[in-house]
Amino acid sequence: MTLRSELATLAGRSSYWFLHNFMGGGSSLPGKITTAIDPDVLQEIGKNYEVIIVSGTNGKTLTTALVVQVLKEKYDNIVTNKTGSNMVQGITSTFLEAKRPTRGKKGIAVLEVDEANVKPIVEKIKPKMFVLTNIFRDQLDRYGEIYTTYQKILDGIKLAPDAVVLANGDEPIFHSKELPNPQVYYGFSNEPATGDMKAAPNTDGILCPVCQHLLHYHYIVYANLGDYFCPNCGFQRPDLRFKVTDVSERTPKDSKFAIDGNQYEIGVGGTYNIYNALAAYAVGREVGIQPDQIRHAFDNNQRLFGRQEEINVEGKDVSIILVKNPVGTNQVIDLLATEPDSFSFIGLLNAEYADGIDTSWIWDGEFERLPAMDIKQFETGGKRYKDITFRLKVAGVPDDKHTIQPDLGQVIEDIKHMPTQKVYILATYTAMMEMRARLMKQGYIKGGK
Incomplete structure (x- = not known):
C-alpha cells in the first residue's frame, strides 16, 4: 500500500470511528474523505477480497442480504454494504469498516452496486461474480431508458471477462448481448410451457432484441x-440452471415456494422477493452450498431494514415498504392485495436526487386497484405530497377517507389514531x-442503522 493510500485509509477509518461513536453513523462520508485523499484507494483496500457484485433496478438490497446469509453457511469473513449505500464512496466506507482478512487469506465481499456505478467499481476491484436482478424504468433523469441502464452495467462487466454473470433468465434484456463471460441463468419454471400470451402494452422491454x-x-x-419467445425470429429465453418450480403461499408477511424441488420459506411477501x-440460492449453489444449508440461511434471515420493515408504533403494526418505480409499485400493490385484514395506507413521495426528481412514474402505478381493497384510511405526505394526493384522487380514493399530511413527524402521530391495527407505508x-x-x-x- 502506498503512503498516500495509508494516509487516506487512516483518515477514513478515523472519520468512521468518530461518526459511529459520536454522531450516530454515516455510511458514505468516510468514503468521501478517503477517496478525496486518494482516488485509487479502493483498489488497495479491496484487493484482498473475492468480490460478488449485485446490481439491477429492483431487489438489490434484499438479494445482497440473502446472499450474505447464504454464504455465512460456508464462509466466516464476509463484508457487505448492509445499509444499501451502493455508490463508490459508500462501498469505500464498507471496506474501511470491515475487519481486515487474515494475512494470506482472502475475505469475501458481497456488494450491492448502483447500476451507474458498476463500471467505476470494477475499474478498481475485479469481481468473481455479477448477480443481475432485473432492469426496469427507474430514475430516468439518472439512468435513461432500460437499454441505457443495461449498457452502464455491461460497461463494467466487460472489464472483468472472467467473472461469472449470474442473471435473471426471465428478463429478456439479460439475454440480448453477447458477452465473453461465463453466463448462468435463473428464473421461474412453469411446466408445461404451452401458453401464448403478450405482456400489457405499456410494459418495459417487450420487443425482441434481434428483430x-x-x-x-x-x-x-x-x-x-x-x-x-419471438414468433418471428426464434429468439427465446435461455436454459435455466436454477428454477422456482412452485409457489405454494404468498402473504404480505411471508412466501413459501420450491426451488429445484426443494421447499423454502422467507419472512417477506411479494413475488419479486421470491x-x-x-x-441468493443460485449464488449459494454455484459455490457449493447445499440446499439444506440454504434453507437454514433463509430461516435465519430477518426482514431487511427499510425495504419491507415491520415496526410497532403504540400497538399499531406498521410496515414500511420502499417504492421507486412503476413495476416495483405494482408488485407492492399485488402484495397488499394478499392482506386478509383491513388496513390503513400511507403514501409518502419525495423527489430528491436519490429518489429521482421526475415523479411522473406514479401515473404508471396501478393505484386504481386500491379503492377496491379493505382500506379504512388513506394518508399522503412527503415533499411532493400534492402529486401523490392528486394521483390517489384520480385513482378513485374517496375524499372522506383521505387525509393529507406533508409533515412526516405528524404522520407518526396520525398513525397512532388510525382505525386499523395494520398500517402500510409506501415511501x-x-x-x-x-x-x-x-x-x-x-x-x-x-x-437502527
Missing part, C-alpha cells in the same frame, strides 16, 4: 419477466430514510 418484433410468452410472472431468494427512498430517522429518535426503532 424488434413483439415478444410472446408461454407464461408471465410479472411485468416483462417470464418464459418469452426472485431475490432465487438469486420513496429519502422519505423512507427520514421516516426511519424520526421513528428511531422516538424509540420505535431500536439499534
